[in-house]
Amino acid sequence: MAGNAVATNKRVVLKRHVTGFPMEEDMEVVVDTVRLRVPAGSPAVLVQNLYLSCDPWMRGRMSKHDDGGAAETAPDFVVGEWVLGPPQFPTGKVIDSTHPEFKAGDLVWGMSGWEEYTLVSKSESLFKINHTELPLSYYTGVLGLTGFTAYASFMEVGRPKKGDFVFVSSASGAVGQVAGQLAKIAGCYVVGSAGSDEKVDLLKTKFGFDDTFNYKSETDLAAALKRCLPDGIDIYVDNMGGATLDAGLLNMRWGGRVVVCGMISQYNLEEQYGLRNMYRIIPKALRVEGFNVTGYFHMYSRFEEEMAGYIKEGKVVVVQDVVEGIESAPTALIGLFSGKNVGKQLVALIRE
Template identity: 65%
Template sequence: MAAAAAEGQEVPNKRVILKRYVTGHLTEDDMEVVTGAARLAVPPGSAAVVLKNLYVSCDPYMRGRMTKHETPSYVPDFVPGEVLVNFGVSKVVASGHPDFKVGDLVWGITGWEEYTLIPNPESLFKINHPELPLSYYTGVLGMTGLAAWAGFFDVGKPKKGDYVFVSAASGAVGQIVGQLAKLKGCYVVGSAGSDEKVNLLKTKFGFDDAFNYKEAQDLNAALKRCFPEGIDIYFENVGGPTLDAVLLNMRSHGRIPACGMISQYNREQPEGMRNLSSVVAKRLRIEGFMVSDYIGEYRRFEEEMVGYLKEGKVSYVEDVAEGLEKAPAALIGLYSGRNVGKQVVAVARE
């Protein structure tokens, strides 16, 4: 592959593009898998790299980038006709950068395609622990894990004995948050959308309790049953009625790290809240956060999480779709909870 890169070989390049801006529910027809060409060489004199993508991550926030916004969001909108981008795990196949050699394994933002030219690779991270599954760097050892770690510890500020509730608890972030909370000595309950996922929370991830929110006739009652003394920390992943019910069940001076609100992403009109007065009466703190704020902490996080994984203190579940042609359906499945664990797409196997 290094020789091919040096010769600037041109190869087919399967890619997933956005066909149109989206309103309402995302469908597979809003995306398209097309085949173009990629040159396995960097422009002369540049510090670019060419990546062969091995895995790409499916993440809920991608839906927001598919809608045309009148005012800029925290990440730019995707452009119809152009390749989708997100976090992925890749192998360097051509390089003009002194810090990246052909054969290096890296993770960072890349295209939903087989090969990607990265003009400025400064944002890429080298993979320090290739002895673990490389796909972990789309999740538990990547931005997903960093979001769980930073959101729970820095924003949630847990104390031993705290009562912790995690929504979307079997998903990419939730499963990690719950296990970190148990390591901290907290009492942890999670909600998920199927009995299979509830069982996973209680058996594999060690949650103290869990419930199927789709079968809960009354979310307020379900939370009161699980937390008769109230909730200290709610790790927010879903928004909507769940957040509204949680507000009634928070303890005074409770903390709500807001990581995401997946229940609202496909809605043209967001659902309103009725119980916000609880924020005042209970002196609650709701704080949104961006994982990008914690990039400087990544190496410390990585070593801590690698230790937990190798010692068996943190378990991790992935849902792997094979091939880029499966990527649109895999992404859409996030919004109905079809995935079990972190959703990732295998583009090419090492």
């Protein structure tokens, strides 16, 4: 590769900070250029991104917070700069490297951005892809951050035991579908909620959930949980927050664990839902714990081997929702908040 070779680099930038539900017009795709060599001076890796990730938590960074987002997991996006950058975890190929652990041609996943090429200076945030016999796109989902989130949260915080009663909200989403299947592998009875009859059917027929309900058609979420789990809930994997979390607290068993992974029902609200059933935590000795995956990366190698094995054995089924081209990324992200996706939402920048 010639030292002065350059390529076009399309990237998504934020046009304005967002209040309420985001719109495609809040973002735009701009065209820049990138030199296909790592600048001399310090170890870095140039990655060509092949699959980008769409995740609901990204919505929080699109708003303007008084503290600049310091209280969040990452700072607010800056208007006019590339939007959905670190910490995002696409899948890509190393184009050039001055880091001793990576070489051109390596397939990686890790911290990168919503653009076609990213220069990664924090190489500790990159992971080499070991199971190239599986679809590369899996490392932007079930074998990447979302699958790892489901695994670490359920296994480490949920601490499942055979026979436990498990409830997973937003269960057809990227984290929920994996968490539910891991619960079945662990010998649990699993109930999931989703936002359409199609998704509810998918949970039973594709992912093996024992029971399901459409939360949008239920007038009383607590009653729906009581119907599906009459003996109560041992582990609640919460991806919804709000009224669903409130209903879950009413139905927990003594010593139950609530793993708070996401709150998609709250991200676009100017005034968030106030929980009313927190008083149930004390008499039932509940453990309610917010989960942040950044504290668990030391477990990734173990997770990768286990999950790859489950996929090959057919114990974990993968459903992905893939759109093509970086121009499709804003629309795909917005679709998450109306439930248009089924499974992990990806943006493919190349065809496998």
